[in-house]
Amino acid sequence: MRAIRSTILVALVLVPLAPLAATPADDHDIFLSTLPWKGLEPSQDLGGAAHGAGEALAALAGVETLPVACGTPLARSLAIHGTSAPLEAMRLAVAHRPALDPERVVLTPDGTIAVRFPGAPGSTGLLSADRDRNGTPDLVDRVLEALAASRSFLVTRLGYPTPVPDGGRLDVYLAELGHGLEGYTVPEGQGSPPFVVLDAGLLSDRVMPATIHQMAHLSLLSLSARAPLWWDEAGAAFLSLTASGDLQAHEAAIRVRAQAGDRGLVTDGLLSMEGTLLWPLFLSESTGDPGTVRAIWEEMATQGIDPLAATDQVLRHRGRSLAQAHREFSAWNLFTGERDDGQHYASGRSLPAAPLATMGPETPFRVDPAESIEPLGAAAYRVPGDGRRGSLDLEITVEGGRPAADLLIFYHGGPAQPVLAGVTFDPSGIGRISLPSADVRETWVILRNDALPGTGGEARFAVRGSSDPYAPYDLASFTASASATSILLDWTTASEKDLAAWNVYRAETPAGPFTRLNTVAVPAAGDSAGDTGYIFLDDFARGGRRYYYQIEGITRSGLPQRSHVVSGRIPAAPASPSPVPASRSGRPAPAGSSR
Numbered sequence: 001m002r003a004i005r006s007t008i009l010v011a012l013v014l015v016p017l018a019p020l021a022a023t024p025a026d027d028h029d030i031f032l033s034t035l036p037w038k039g040l041e042p043s044q045d046l047g048g049a050a051h052g053a054g055e056a057l058a059a060l061a062g063v064e065t066l067p068v069a070c071g072t073p074l075a076r077s078l079a080i081h082g083t084s085a086p087l088e089a090m091r092l093a094v095a096h097r098p099a100l101d102p103e104r105v106v107l108t109p110d111g112t113i114a115v116r117f118p119g120a121p122g123s124t125g126l127l128s129a130d131r132d133r134n135g136t137p138d139l140v141d142r143v144l145e146a147l148a149a150s151r152s153f154l155v156t157r158l159g160y161p162t163p164v165p166d167g168g169r170l171d172v173y174l175a176e177l178g179h180g181l182e183g184y185t186v187p188e189g190q191g192s193p194p195f196v197v198l199d200a201g202l203l204s205d206r207v208m209p210a211t212i213h214q215m216a217h218l219s220l221l222s223l224s225a226r227a228p229l230w231w232d233e234a235g236a237a238f239l240s241l242t243a244s245g246d247l248q249a250h251e252a253a254i255r256v257r258a259q260a261g262d263r264g265l266v267t268d269g270l271l272s273m274e275g276t277l278l279w280p281l282f283l284s285e286s287t288g289d290p291g292t293v294r295a296i297w298e299e300m301a302t303q304g305i306d307p308l309a310a311t312d313q314v315l316r317h318r319g320r321s322l323a324q325a326h327r328e329f330s331a332w333n334l335f336t337g338e339r340d341d342g343q344h345y346a347s348g349r350s351l352p353a354a355p356l357a358t359m360g361p362e363t364p365f366r367v368d369p370a371e372s373i374e375p376l377g378a379a380a381y382r383v384p385g386d387g388r389r390g391s392l393d394l395e396i397t398v399e400g401g402r403p404a405a406d407l408l409i410f411y412h413g414g415p416a417q418p419v420l421a422g423v424t425f426d427p428s429g430i431g432r433i434s435l436p437s438a439d440v441r442e443t444w445v446i447l448r449n450d451a452l453p454g455t456g457g458e459a460r461f462a463v464r465g466s467s468d469p470y471a472p473y474d475l476a477s478f479t480a481s482a483s484a485t486s487i488l489l490d491w492t493t494a495s496e497k498d499l500a501a502w503n504v505y506r507a508e509t510p511a512g513p514f515t516r517l518n519t520v521a522v523p524a525a526g527d528s529a530g531d532t533g534y535i536f537l538d539d540f541a542r543g544g545r546r547y548y549y550q551i552e553g554i555t556r557s558g559l560p561q562r563s564h565v566v567s568g569r570i571p572a573a574p575a576s577p578s579p580v581p582a583s584r585s586g587r588p589a590p591a592g593s594s595r
Helices: 002-014 053-061 072-081 085-095 138-157 204-223 229-244 247-259 270-275 278-287 291-303 307-316 322-332
Strands: 103-107 113-118 170-175 183-186 195-199 365-367 377-384 391-399 403-411 419-423 430-436 440-449 460-468 473-483 486-496 499-507 532-538 546-555 560-562 566-569
Touching: 053 072, 053 085, 072 085, 072 183, 072 229, 072 270, 085 183, 113 138, 138 170, 138 204, 138 229, 183 204, 195 204, 204 229, 204 291, 229 247, 229 270, 229 278, 229 291, 247 270, 247 278, 278 291, 278 322, 291 307, 307 322, 322 377, 322 403, 322 440, 377 460, 391 403, 391 440, 403 430, 419 430, 430 440, 430 546, 440 460, 473 546, 473 566, 486 546, 486 566, 499 532
Parallel strands: 113 170, 170 195
Antiparallel strands: 103 113, 183 195, 365 460, 377 440, 391 430, 391 460, 403 419, 403 440, 473 486, 486 532, 499 546, 546 560, 546 566
């Protein structure tokens, strides 16, 4: 058994993430808040424990097949809402330990976990197969191996608490659940120890993921028994993904999460809860520390605070904050699928792509998102570049919430990573930004609601786009001419808008590469409707060689727009019997640099 357990653990750690299917499915989430907690009819009473837990949970959700494999969120919800007779009957069907008649019991080698299963074969026949003829069904053997490997992975490798109660013994039941369920966990309550139920119809490749998922629930709930359902399910899904590398098992949930970013982190949708595993996955990968998620659970336990407050405290110890993490998370979720750039999620290529609706490039345009954005939610749009000079002026208005917005700007021939530009909102809820657009390939506009759940409402955005062909500057002239042993750059703008500074670039060929000459930005007039002139001396130019120049205007938001290319040449110096080398740096002309 020791050799088998070691092999399984290595598989848990080293299995690569399997890619998700490329074709989206029609996934329908089930939201706990929409379930008839108070309106169930007596006819929906399932007769208590006489019916199985799978049937009870499916009936509660009003479906034949549940969209998720884990029933723990529903089981925990029943413990809270089980007051009416039908709900109480369903709660009993779930919270009561399965009655297995006849029952067989097999213990793990250390005697701390008991696997209980029917002594008679069930409808699946899986409990009748015993190919190694050791007297124990093969399914039970696999569950025993999975339990040992799961506990070793969670406790020894990741440092989480043991799923087994201190000084006690954990009961794991194999019972026929059906209705799409693979298992559920009933936490400790009213003096009753926790227990786990796994489906007796589990196929061999599902035993390990289903087992570690429920063991993760037990481990996490031992740290914080009152953890919100969304965080508990996201945590268990994250740990089971970390262990097995099986993205396929979470395909529908991750797709729903990716396509509904406006719903926010805190959700009561069964699929959305599971898909929120992207949040702990992001926290782990963005900090470069797999222990970050465990530290949040430990902070919850020691401080008695909710997971978002605990996240903020843990991140502040690392020089970040919850708000900063949510900003990054909103961007990370766009770099998936075909948009993966290798700089965000390690498994980004295998994750489904989040929607990126298009607005523009024709202006003027107005976009009113159909859905408002919940607290800690985000929505994104794509604006294709059209190559025209000038600027795209965006005005973003918002009602409610705590609005925030960013632009991710991708340039032609520029660095692979986009430029990030934040939008500042005034007290009236209006944010404006001017984007020089000539060199822009495309821009992603990310709208966020940074409000915390319970402290801020939903945010409803509207985006207006217009173009200004003369912004951020209208270049009237630009020349490069010899001036003694230097080249004098002379340019004049007919108007400037939102311009902060200039940079000067030089190359030895018309196509570049261009190198920046000035170490300190040349101040710009800023906003001007009249002519403004500038000159700059290039003292590094060598006689007899032609150089090519561009100037770059920088807006107050730090965004660039380059000019066309001009060239200049200093005549070759006459031969000298005793040349004296000189070293001078490029500089703005000492007098009349702005006229």
